[in-house]
Amino acid sequence: MSCWVNLRDIAYENDKVQLLKNITLDLGHKEKIAIIGSNGSGKSTLLKIIAGLVAPTSGYVEIFHDKMNTLKAFKKYRNAIAYLPQDVTNHFLCPTVIEDVIFSLRARGEAQEEALQKADRILKELHIEHLKQRIVFDLSGGEQKIVALAGLLILQPKILLLDEPTNALDEESQQKIVEILNAIDKSMIIVSHHKSFIEQLAPTVYRLHNGELCSIVKK
Amino acid sequence: MNRESLRLINAFLYSFVVSFSPIETLFILPLLIVLLHEKEFVWGIFKKLIVLNFFIIVLVVFVLFQDPLQAIELFMRSNLILLFNIALFYQSKGYDIARGLDRLGFAPKIVSVTYFALSLIDALMRDFKETQKSLKARGFRANTSLFSYQTYGNIFGMIFIKAIKKSHDRELTMQARGFKDRIFFLTSNQLEPFEKILLLSIVGVLGKVIYELLG
Structure with missing residues (x-):
């Protein structure tokens, strides 16, 4: 290997x-x-x-x-290499979920439309498309972690x-993270x-x- | 032009007119329009204004002994500007200011610095509120004792250290996520008739002030 x-x-x-x-x-x-x-x-x-x-x-x-x-x-x-910090609030660089998820793609010069399509796909995969327009800091701890993961996975690291x-997540959120990571x-x-x-x-x-x-x- | 950017323009124009022209009763017109639009939140808006008045009163008291008329004028002008801005941005998140600046074509660095400053203030305010809850839960009652001052001193010291640590962590995130002086905003709220009417009223006031100055 x-x-x-x-x-x-x-x-x-x-x-x-x-x-x-x-x-x-x-x-x-x-x-x-x-x-x-x-x-x-x-x-x-x-x-x-x-x-x-x-x-x-x-x-x-x-x-x-x-x-x-x-x-x-x-x-x-x-x-x-995608790095998720311990305190995910430090991970967020944009106010809304969708803006933050596409941030890294936009930062490396990808067109907005293309980035949005990729974001839609990743949000759907992680079952968080309903959070799209929410302010990241208003989300629960579990939701924040999944949104942060979406922001990493969109780059296909x-x-x-x-x-x-x-x-600091409850058991249900922990299980959800396990399923996503598995x-x-x-x-x-x-x-x-x-x-x-x-x-x-x-x-x-x-x-x-x-x-x-x-x-x-x-x- | 989106809602946030026009609100910023309105706030700037109104503050400018009230600051630099002779006091007019017409100044109340744009204020009334905003308050009418935010009528459900009037109590909250005035509560914020009362808190901020503490600082204004301290300032006014200093001027009062030298020139009482100027002190009253200062008091009125500051309150008009504050009330207008609090009411105008009462429902919006602080981030909307950064969004508005971005839409107005400000340099990306200014927009991102504004956004990060606002989000850090927001995070620290959340921390401070949580600490206040903890103080209550631990039976702390603020009074004029040395212990109270020490406790608040400690809390502000801790928040200051947290701010430094948080900005350092943010810097690491910027490196890890490929931040290049720019954040990208997407959603922009559509203009409403309210913003246009407000702009018209402010331009009307400005027109009257200019007319009187020239006439």
């Missing part, structure tokens, strides 16, 4: 605290990996490093076998990086501290403990 993301000896230090050390990880084509760990264990930071939003103190990331030496190097893979996609046939790294949620999604589970990745569970 060809690897799409490789992490080599990643370490990260913040305010003299060693958050991550010697992290080595490979994500294959259409492989789904989950990383669990307690609060503050560095899961979100690791995801930001993979997304090219935070630079590691040492070590490097390879995307499609291309070594990323600087954060700028990630630029050419922005459309291939090759790699999805999801930071706590079920954070239907997505893409490489995925999911970070969560909900073990039951992770078990339904990813066959490979890593635990981040004391800054190190350990205890791999492979189904």
